[in-house]
Amino acid sequence: MLYLELFLQGLLQGSIYALVAVGLTLVYGLLRILHVAHAGLYTLGGYFGVLVFNSTGSLMLSGIVAMFGVGILGVIIYRLCYEAILDQPPYVPLIASIGLFIAMEELYRILFGSYGISYTNPPLQQMLPLGGMYLREGEWVTILVSIILIGGLAWLSSRTRLGLAWRATVTDPQMAESFGIDPIRVRYFNFFIGSALAGTAGMIVGILNNLVEPTMGSVPSYKALAIIVLGGLGSVRGTLVAALMLGVVESFGTIYLGNVLNRDAIAFVFLILVLMVRPQGMFRGV
């Protein structure tokens, strides 16, 4: 039973990682940017969620604000920050992104205080036994939301014209453009989807922990980078598998390796081991 519970907790953590990392991998697949500031958007999703919920009491509304608000902000970040430096060597957007992330974290701290904000009337906290598993409502919702969003993403990219244009641009931007696809719009769309997923993940974590702090993005930001590298940089399927796997490895690792390594280092030991055996990550990129 302990194993099953550890496994389930791992999957739960993994699905949150997945929501964050998928956006990162989308951005990387299209533009070859390591978008560290993505985690700043994740934190912002948490803030949008808690602020809207505390003032209106509607979970639906705060979810929508977190998703779309953060999505639109992601597009703005792309437009104002990355567009001009796309042709620079890769470390330039990387450092710019890290700078942006530090500035964002500080801005949240100054605006909303360093101790973070809690839900005044925390939603989804009841225990809900389902199929013999005791999880909180919020945790079931997490699993459900991840499945819906990532399923939706899979449907979007494989079954719609928009998704077709998107995949074509990732594979061969010039060819796609000569077939009449507007690459700029594809990039906007890409940033919108990725950021919206991160914003949702941020809101979910805010509810699960009942706390939104300015620094809640720092650990996911680096871990999500590890995850997309594990998954083969740019491969969405690889990212999903890597995220879930890392969640499980961590939840077992904390129990069995806890006195040698702390939780956050486990991800990177795992990463380095995998990369030494398979330098291209577990899956080939797109």
Place this chain on the structure above:
Amino acid sequence: MGYEISLLTFMGISIIGSLSLNLITGFCGQVSLGHVAFVGMGAYTASILTKADTPFFVALLAGMLLAGSFGVMVGLASLRVRHDFLAITTMGVNFVFLGVVREQEWLGGELGVSSIPDPGLGKLGFLALVLGCVILVALLSLQIRRSWMGYVFEAVSGDEDTARMLGLDVSRYKLIAFALGTALAGLSGGLYAHHVRFIFPDSFAFVESITLLAMVVIGGNGSILGVIVASALLSVLPQWFQFIGDYKLLLYGSLLFVVMRFSPGGLAGLAKYIFPKSKKSFGLKENR
């Protein structure tokens, strides 16, 4: 006076650290996001040795050796993974280093190593030692840049596959870059530990790696003078910014962002832009 001496010493240590990263990232083109791990290895090794009554300079050398040997290991990894994969791997090295150090009782765990013995040079003497090291490291960098090795580094950073095709032993030179760069990082770590005489894991957190990389990149990747100026500025900036206290990190992050967004060549690129006719390249490579 004491404050200024301490500030200058700190500045010198930062310059050694960033010049050592410049060897790897600037000259050889291998972006490292975990350089401070090697600074940390040097600091921990040197301070534990001097606490066990080893002479200061022996301890300093031992720190360099240990950091250098781990650096060669990461260099070996760089033969296997490239570009962004390597950047993330080196970032991983930083987190693993911290993760291990935090859990080791004999390294002081979260509390770190305190009451590290005074090297007995006096404040001015120590400053002179640090500045001497800065000059040596800068001269070494200049020498490398002018030598055959410097050309190979440039070839590797420009296009690794072409360099290999030309018959250059890319692997060997990458390992040399990592060995040299990380050993010098170890030196700056040893000096740092004996300057502040108290180290703990957070002194070597990932943010510090970013700070080092920022010094290199803001100075102008590969430009020796630019890197020295940028690290001198960035290391004392937080001290000068005391008056804005709370907004320190906000300003720092924005600065990183603004420089990269508007002048990707860093200070050296900016100098070139202002004086376009100058024959000096300000240490920047052509067409970059």
